[in-house]
Amino acid sequence: MKLKNLFFILALGFVIFSCKKDDSTDVVFDAAAQSLLDDEALIEYLQTHYLNDVDGGIWTITNNETPLMGQVETQNITKNDISYKLYYLKENEGATVSPSRADSVLTTYTGMLLDSTVFDSRSSLTWLSLTKVIDGWSYGFTNFKGGDKIVNEDESFYFENSGKGILFIPSGLAYGNIGQIVIPANSPLVFQITLEDVNQSDDDNDSILSILEDIDQDGDVKNDDSDGDLIPDYLDIDDDNDGILTRDEDPNGDGNPLNDDTDNDGIPDYLDTDN
Template sequence: MKSLLKTLLTFALIVSLFSCEEDDGVSLTPVRPYDEVFVEDSTKIRDFMNSHYITYDSDYNVTFTQIPDGGTQTPISEMNELDTIQRKIHDITYVIYYLKLREGTGENITRVDSSFVSYKGVIFNKTTTDDEVTYNQTVFDNKQTPIWLSLDEVIRGWSEIIPLFKTGDFTTQTDGSISYNNYGAGVMFIPSGLAYFSTGTLTIPSYTPTIFTFKLHNLRRRDHDQDGILSMHEYGNPLDEDRFKKDAIDTDGDGRPDYLDIDDDGDGYLTKTEVRFTYVDGGQTITSYYPFQGATTDDPSTPYDDRRGIPRKFTGPIVSPSTLPSPIEADFTDVARLRRHLDKTCKPPYQN
């Protein structure tokens, strides 16, 4: 991203989604205060929602139409599908409007996953002539063929709204094409402070709120630091349902969140070495990784106990590798346990 992002925005509309203010260490000095612009953006968004209605087809392709004088169409602002979330960012509380046209029937996505999406980006401009108000819409990006976008690398508004939806399913046709079904589909209205703010482009002026219609077809779980633990498990306490609304956890306080840190607890041992275990199969010693959480039941076809997630620190020997030990000896299952890769006092070598 950085300066490269601005160049890419000029030459390729696809990357208009990527943020130039998140996670790359660059701080653009805003010409105007965030809170001042947010008030203006919110007014513009509400005016648009009050004066427009939407239609969409069976594939959830959305069209925005201005309500004519005397029109009886239901404005966006009065739709049952309209909802909001609040996020405290830039020391202000943003209110983000979105339409959940369909939630989706598949998996939940998180803000550290990669999303397979199709979308359309729209900006609007209000003009008043002889007491007549007209809205001009401009489509600045239109990707109806799904593409992969990592949610920690796009504008902040996307990383907040997309995780409120689920993926769908797909079928492969006889001609090799893919048909997507039951995907999450919606519309988001993003204030400029969570989009491009003061960074203007040839297609998006500075301080411009944006609208995106989107469909979430699929997802890919990511492991940013390649330590054998999915980033979604390292972002925050899995017992906290709101953990993705907050800053990512940094266990050792070194300035790098756990999902980007190769030594989460700062004990001098790589996280990936602390979540490994070995087992013997056919006389051969094999190294593998504990899952974050073990399976509900053991698979008898595997030579190890599938119920074991990453264990906490333990002191007693494991009596039998085929039997789940008691919590006194080792804790592989308690969801609230302090896993050994996050316990600085717990260092290799380990017993499996």
């Protein structure tokens, strides 16, 4: 079956942006069991659908076409001690650099449910931070690279050899058991994406790239809070809460607070309250 009509296309960002769980419910949800169900559903989808080379759409197999299952790669992800499998298909890897989960991406995309209902689509280029989207995006985009930027004489530009592919996301890396306006609870999602460009983000403008503020080096910058002020380091302009802005804790003046350790205790000044 080709993609259904765009019945429920949403405003930019509504679907892909992450949301907080509604804690008002007392129902115990078995996320581990749902992970297994999602994986079964995704495998069935991958076995019964193929990528149409003519129109780029995802169709139901009717005449021995090559199933998606034989073309995808698997990314194993652990979240809250639960294992998930994110499947992705690389139509083109891209030419430049891959984003980290703390970077921003210039992208176009179409998102749909497993029944082919399109719930969100963006055909014009837009920058999105991978710290503000569903986990399936923040992990999935790291498997691709940006394209080569070609600038015309009139300063207009376009991209060649961009990253392009499809993400097949279990609900636990999307919206879990919290339904959205047009996305039922516990819905695996499919996104056809392009990755045109990558911006290595410095979200708090403190002269340290956001990914370098991943102190525990687990790839997730949102769980690093050196001074315990409930503001993660990548958004905190004073990471050690000593009253001196992180970007000003650069005694050698090279613009990089990471390599300044005035008292030689192995802790850079911007994280050291006693320097």
